[in-house]
Amino acid sequence: MTATLPPTSSPQLEAPLAAPRPALAHDWRRIARMGSIAAFAQVFIALSNMPVALDGRTMVKPVLSLGYLVLLILPFAAGYRQGHQTKLEGVTQHAAGPNEVVGGLACGMIAGGGLSLLAVLLANFDLRDPLVNWSPILLDTLTFGNAPWFAVVIWLAIGAGAGASGGVLRLLGPRSRRATVTMVLAVIGAAVLESLMVDLADGLRLEALTDRLYAKRGGVTWPGALVLAAVSGGLAVVGRGRFRTARARLANLEGAKRSRANAGLILAAAAVLIVLPLFAGKLTNELLANVGLFVLLALGLNVVVGLAGILDLGYVAFFAVGSYSAAVLTAATSPKISPEMPWLVALIVVVVITGLVGLFIGAPVIRMRGDYLAIVTLGFGEIIRLLFQSDWLSGWFGGAQGITLIPGANIFGLTEVSGTDPRRVFYLVLAFCALAIYVSWRLERSRLGRAWMAVREDETVAEAMGINTVNVKLLAFVVGAILGSFSGAIFAAKVGSVFPSSFLILVSIVILVVVIFGGMGNIVGVIAGSAVLIGVLGGPKQPGLLAEFSEFKLLIYGALLVWMMLARPEGLIPSVRRTRELHQVEMAQDAWLRGQVDGEDGGGGDPQPTVQP
């Protein structure tokens, strides 16, 4: 068995697997616990009205809507998870067998049972009083329009089926498992990206393809789903591991070759991002522009949080200052002064203003540490918004009415970028994102970046090593503020109006979630985080691809964040350093197992590592 195993990326000790466990040899208490957790979560999801609200979005034409999909995920996940075996030296690893399937079935059945119980309760008792969120249609959704007893049976069966398939997934070898997962994800992905694909296909004259793939009223068609699954599964089998080896090879490249490969990748990405919008319609471009605005914000916050380790919960303040100052400087309708500057000229002033505000807020805040600092920034974020909203300054900023009729951004008199043409907005955002990426990339690899790192690690020692921590942190704060103000200035020109309500504390939180989810400290991670969260789920006010989610966005953000903190605290695409910080103990253990650790060298001679990395 071991001989046929593909070589793993890290030289870990692979012990031969023991015989599969008997089908019924389970720790039933564990099964019950996992099932119940899933059941509770299912009931919660149902009562939050998610299944009903999302039922309108078809995923696979006649059979599956998003509403039902969210009810399938948890039994499946619980069924898969229960087959998990702890991998530890000295603990026997069993081969997967009927045991996993039976466990998954039981787990899923309990999870489905939650909904069965809920259906019975809904049918017999009036639960509207304390639980106001669910709509009466929920019962119909659960019973598929039949009597309540049908819901009891069908949800037990669906749960059992989903859970069992989770268990079956354990039976598959790594190759077929990858193929299966790819197939499922491809179909779901195609359904999620439907509007984007259709829009792009329109531009690329590929309507024939999308017409076959998608049904008229939305959703992937049955045959389309099958073909897609077959193609993606085939690709997964053919390209198995090739992607991974390519990536490993890239990571192992040395010096100049590495930077050349990186430059190539960046150029390719840039080319796609420049060409793509030409073929995309308004909808896609609007989406891209929104994602870009948040990428820009997240990149700015990443400098503050990811590089310098200052937990800033009031980052929206700089977004707001950028927007408002751009509005005042460019709009003719600005209440007090209206110099009506061209956008690019105004931008220079905006940068100066925001930089000063960053200094002004930062100076008192930066002397604090940790939790205190976070709370104070939270306060300042609100103070700035309330100032814009206040009657006291309404003569300047229009109070709650804000400033409207802001002209678009005039770029050297060549074009005017405004919300009516999202493609131009996207290009503008792209240019500033490139600038922000360049700034973060350069600064991270400089004397200043190293000082930020040291401050993040241990502020007291950094100070003792001659780093003026106050200045260095303040600089991070100001750089972050200025990057945020770019986003604000573009936002003002794009939307054409600014209101205090656009700068709620929620925006700060969302940006922070994007940074944490994507991978703090890593530029690619931050971009990926924005694309997933803002692009798919939607921003605080911007709809994403799954517009139906808008009502449940925060719930899902929260759930994702909790899951992320448990499973992958370093984020989606983490920075090497963050991973190191969060997994120091495990990494030290791994190094020790591989004999790479630098042992106590008592002999006086220089120690030789047994394995050269």
Add this chain to the structure above:
Amino acid sequence: MTDVQAATGPAAAAVRQPLLETRRLSVEFGGLKALDDLDLEIYEGEIVSVIGPNGAGKTTLFNAITATVESSDGDIVFEGRSLLGLDPNRVTSSGIARTFQNVRLFANMSVLENVMVSQHCRTKQHAFGALLYTRAFRREEAEIRQRAEKILEFFGTRLVGYRMDQPAFTLSYANRRRLEIARAMATQPKLILLDEPVAGMNPVESAELTGLIGRLRDEWGFAIVVIEHDMGVVREVSDRVVVLDHGVKIAEGDYADVANDPQVIEAYLGKGAGDP
């Protein structure tokens, strides 16, 4: 050595200005006087050991000099200028570096980065240099790197090679202590304060480090103050030994004198221990 000892005499002090001087330095924590009217002089090129029982105020002395704790009275003069009221980073940039008793490296930064970042106060390229990638910036980066490598080479093969790029937390205990010293050297000080540099090391390692402390002075020209409990090390390295007890200097002189001082024996072993 004899020349240094001669310079420590009161007559020579008038001729030669001490590098570091504490004048009636006191540090109080609440009612407790951790340091009490301490007068201390350190001369250039000198290795001075500070010893004393636990709680004698040795680390507090280091903390007071590096401005980590506030002095309540007295003065600290370095190269003729008072250090009082300076921030810790200003003290470091004026030429005093230290290590910590409980090793405090930047654990997740690589060995090389630990040394590179400690040159912060000796380098000056700002954000704009980095953003514009100016020639001055690139030259300074190369210099920082070279200097860091040179400092690491001082410790033999232990901290160089593949190990330079490994995070500091993978280092062995002894190597962490060495890296702490490397980091202190990187701030380009005139005076290094070593807080128990051989604590937790085995005899072979501490013997090696003892030699290293001598070389720090001879090859790099640092004045060194060492807090140490290992009397073997103290005897080996010190030009002069200062004994503290309850924040008061109870003895000062070369090792042999101090070791036989009845007050010192009493402080270490209790009253009556010095009697026959």
